[in-house]
Amino acid sequence: QRIMLGISIFDIQVSFFFYFLGTWMVPKETEWLWAVGNTASCSAQGFFWAFGGAGELFYQMAISLNILLLIVFGWKQETFRKKVEKPLHIIIIALALTMAVIPLAFQTYNPHCGNCYPEVMYDACTNKKEGNLCIVRG
Numbered sequence: 162q163r164i165m166l167g168i169s170i171f172d173i174q175v176s177f178f179f180y181f182l183g184t185w186m187v188p189k190e191t192e193w194l195w196a197v198g199n200t201a202s203c204s205a206q207g208f209f210w211a212f213g214g215a216g217e218l219f220y221q222m223a224i225s226l227n228i229l230l231l232i233v234f235g236w237k238q239e240t241f242r243k244k245v246e247k248p249l250h251i252i253i254i255a256l257a258l259t260m261a262v263i264p265l266a267f268q269t270y271n272p273h274c275g276n277c278y279p280e281v282m283y284d285a286c287t288n289k290k291e292g293n294l295c296i297v298r299g
Contacts, residue, residue, distance in 0.1 A: 171216030171257070178209035179276060187272045194275075203277035207270025210278050212261035219253040234251050275278065 178186070186206040187196040198206075230236040230245070264270055264279040271280040 162248065163250070164220055164227060168217055168220035168224070171213045171220060174209055175213035175217065176195050178206050178213070182206065184275045187275060187277060191272045193272070196272075196275075197279075203272055204265060204268075204270045207279060208261050208265050208275040210276070211264060213259040215257040216253060218257060223249050223253060228297075231289065 184193045184195045184203040186198040187193050188198050188200060188203055189196050226245070226249075227241055229237065238269055269281060270277050270278045273280045
């Protein structure tokens with residue numbers, strides 16, 4: 162039940178920041194429909210998309226591990242709770258947070274197709290033919 166709560170919290174987070182707020186958080190300079198955001202709102206949307214998406218994925222893996230240990234290896238739910246569940250929650254949150262903070266630290270949350278997520282963009286300092294990348298803030 163706690164694993165399902167975790168996946169639900171991360172799913173609500175992604176649904177709200179990425180799908181509901183959508184283009185509202187994209188910088189208005191991009192001229193997307195209903196784009197009224199700025200660089201900070203774009204970074205926030207990208208952070209919660211990465212944090213929530215990674216958290217959802219890891220919690221789905223935790224459900225699979227729970228089922229594997231219960232059915233295949235004959236564990237009791239109480240044994241899983243005592244031995245695995247608490248470290249699993251800590252690991253999932255730490256990994257999801259790490260995956261969301263790294264692009265934030267390197268400022269790679271940029272607008273693309275009406276939403277903001279980790280995106281390396283080309284800039285005037287290089288061109289696509291040269292193959293060099295330049296990170297540009299949204």
